[in-house]
Amino acid sequence: MNQTIDQAADAASEQIKGKGERTRDRILEIAENSVLNKGFGATSIEELICEAGITKSGFFYHFKDKNELARALLLRHIEQDEKILDQVFLRGQELVDDPLQQFLIGLKILAELVEDLPQGHPGCLIAVYCYQERLFDNEVRLLNRQAVLGWRTRFRAILDRIVDVYPPNEPVDLDELADMVSTVVEGGIVMSKALGRPHMLANQIMLLRSFVKLLFTRQPV
Amino acid sequence: MNQTIDQAADAASEQIKGKGERTRDRILEIAENSVLNKGFGATSIEELICEAGITKSGFFYHFKDKNELARALLLRHIEQDEKILDQVFLRGQELVDDPLQQFLIGLKILAELVEDLPQGHPGCLIAVYCYQERLFDNEVRLLNRQAVLGWRTRFRAILDRIVDVYPPNEPVDLDELADMVSTVVEGGIVMSKALGRPHMLANQIMLLRSFVKLLFTRQPV
DNA sequence: ACTTTACCCTACCGGCGGTACAGTTTTCCG
DNA sequence: CGGAAAACTGTACCGCCGGTAGGGTAAAGT
Numbered sequence: 001m002n003q004t005i006d007q008a009a010d011a012a013s014e015q016i017k018g019k020g021e022r023t024r025d026r027i028l029e030i031a032e033n034s035v036l037n038k039g040f041g042a043t044s045i046e047e048l049i050c051e052a053g054i055t056k057s058g059f060f061y062h063f064k065d066k067n068e069l070a071r072a073l074l075l076r077h078i079e080q081d082e083k084i085l086d087q088v089f090l091r092g093q094e095l096v097d098d099p100l101q102q103f104l105i106g107l108k109i110l111a112e113l114v115e116d117l118p119q120g121h122p123g124c125l126i127a128v129y130c131y132q133e134r135l136f137d138n139e140v141r142l143l144n145r146q147a148v149l150g151w152r153t154r155f156r157a158i159l160d161r162i163v164d165v166y167p168p169n170e171p172v173d174l175d176e177l178a179d180m181v182s183t184v185v186e187g188g189i190v191m192s193k194a195l196g197r198p199h200m201l202a203n204q205i206m207l208l209r210s211f212v213k214l215l216f217t218r219q220p221v
Numbered sequence: 222m223n224q225t226i227d228q229a230a231d232a233a234s235e236q237i238k239g240k241g242e243r244t245r246d247r248i249l250e251i252a253e254n255s256v257l258n259k260g261f262g263a264t265s266i267e268e269l270i271c272e273a274g275i276t277k278s279g280f281f282y283h284f285k286d287k288n289e290l291a292r293a294l295l296l297r298h299i300e301q302d303e304k305i306l307d308q309v310f311l312r313g314q315e316l317v318d319d320p321l322q323q324f325l326i327g328l329k330i331l332a333e334l335v336e337d338l339p340q341g342h343p344g345c346l347i348a349v350y351c352y353q354e355r356l357f358d359n360e361v362r363l364l365n366r367q368a369v370l371g372w373r374t375r376f377r378a379i380l381d382r383i384v385d386v387y388p389p390n391e392p393v394d395l396d397e398l399a400d401m402v403s404t405v406v407e408g409g410i411v412m413s414k415a416l417g418r419p420h421m422l423a424n425q426i427m428l429l430r431s432f433v434k435l436l437f438t439r440q441p442v
Numbered sequence: 443a444c445t446t447t448a449c450c451c452t453a454c455c456g457g458c459g460g461t462a463c464a465g466t467t468t469t470c471c472g
Numbered sequence: 473c474g475g476a477a478a479a480c481t482g483t484a485c486c487g488c489c490g491g492t493a494g495g496g497t498a499a500a501g502t
Binding site (some may be wrong): 038039040041042123126127128130131132135141144145147148149169170172173176177179180182183184185186187188190191193194195196200203204207210211213214215218219 | 259260261262263344347348349351352353362365366368369370390391393394397398400401403404405406407408409411412414415416417421424425428431432434435436439440
């Protein structure tokens with residue numbers, strides 16, 4: 001749920017991208033940083049173009065208004081997010097065969113990944129747009145919904161393979177349990193930010209991992 | 222983590238409050254609604270004074286700037302929140318003696334409480350201010366921190382009494398577990414809003430309840 | 443060569459947060 | 473009842489920011 005990985009691929013694709021697209025990407029990069037730090041409303045176009053070294057006209061050449069910037073940011077964010085989650089949970093599948101262990105490994109890796117972020121998780125644009133600072137259009141809201149449903153599908157698939165082997169010790173709805181991963185990550189980010197304790201997010205993910213373990217493994221009496 | 226309760230008390234105290242304070246309260250009421258729906262940045266002073274039936278000068282008589290409005294909103298929100306949490310978890314203590322059961326009942330009541338909100342939980346100002354749309358001053362950030370730490374203390378106290386009786390089935394840090402209540406609520410609100418499914422929050426709280434149950438009760442083999 | 447892309451420059455508009463300050467009504471309290 | 477303090481109103485103004493309009497231009501593709 002973050003960037004920073006595959007910068008090698010980015011650098012390579014940088015070559016084949018046109019100049020326009022590279023400028024656009026630069027704007028998005030700067031904007032995402034600013035939006036996650038200060039919010040969308042507090043991120044002025046002036047500031048973006050200043051840092052990007054372009055003019056106002058240049059900005060509006062790439063984005064017809066601030067709403068389009070928001071949409072582009074969200075698309076980019078969701079895309080990068082998917083990539084990272086793919087990598088994290090694929091790694092679990094490479095290491096072991098048992099679906100429960102795969103999931104537990106994935107959660108551990110995810111926790112380590114967010115732990116290693118020097119100044120904490122930068123935040124999730126989906127949450128930013130939920131506590132919308134402006135009234136976003138339907139497309140943005142739909143994108144948001146789609147992204148969250150994508151997470152559900154991803155984790156639900158994993159859980160389905162787990163329950164085939166391990167009957168849960170408590171009756172739980174698997175969609176809701178799948179959603180709990182997203183819930184804990186989103187909530188953990190809020191808590192980390194509120195307390196100024198970046199590692200909290202990792203802790204909360206590890207707690208969720210404990211829950212999954214308890215739920216699917218037989219306890220010794 | 223919401224208002225709507227004790228309107229009787231409000232109506233009673235309405236009498237003894239001066240006119241100024243009543244106007245101030247009205248502004249805050251309108252503002253909270255608007256901020257939770259549209260965000261702080263999208264909530265214009267113009268709009269507030271229009272709905273409150275006062276003038277711009279009137280507004281700035283009560284609040285020296287928008288930041289002070291933010292601070293007052295947060296204070297009010299935290300206060301109401303504390304009241305509700307007090308009621309919810311006190312009810313559990315009235316019904317049974319066992320600390321684990323008390324907590325489980327409290328979580329259930331909390332889930333029902335947020336379930337009953339017709340248009341979903343209005344949102345949490347703490348989260349809004351985390352994904353800050355403007356750069357709030359230190360006082361606001363400190364207030365936010367204090368509120369979250371208050372939640373931790375509250376739930377930690379409950380958990381302490383539980384572990385005295387029930388040894389946990391997994392090694393967990395009790396502060397982190399206490400924080401998980403807040404995490405799930407904050408995350409659940411984000412998820413509810415993103416999906417447009419108000420009941421999700423209640424589901425996630427009930428899932429957390431399952432976790433607590435699994436963690437502290439001996440499982441049958 | 444020539445079209446398209448990717449900008450720059452200047453000027454302007456309206457909305458909003460915020461200030462200043464003088465004037466007016468309402469409320470409270472002795 | 474009277475006077476002071478509280479609770480506003482009215483008007484005028486400032487600067488920032490999002491956004492528009494439109495003309496000009498260097499460089500990249502073809």
